[in-house]
Amino acid sequence: MAQALNWRKSTFSGGAEGNTCVEIAELPTRVAIRDSKDPDHGTLTFPSRAFATFVDVLKADTSRTAT
Template sequence: MAQAVRWQKSSYSGGGDGNTCVEVADLDTHIAVRDSKAPARATLTFPADTFARFVEALKRPAN
């Protein structure tokens, strides 16, 4: 049986119902990303290592 995908919202999702952000799901070898305002729409998937490098790049200060 397939395991259900567990979506997580950022702690920076904003006030109210918290649907002004993206959600991510760990699919083992890939990371899925979707719009929290339209979760039934298409998702983007990235290789896990590529997504990790992207997140690390976001944490670095801008020059």
């Protein structure tokens, strides 16, 4: 039986319906990602630690270019 995932969008998701973003769902050891405009098309999964590092790098890069 497949596990039901709790998908969530970024608070920065744009558009009138908030559907121009990716969604993530946390699993015990992985993070699943899908396109919010086409959620049935498929998902990618990454190890939780690798995804956390990826997000940290994105945040650091954004803070350097925001000035």
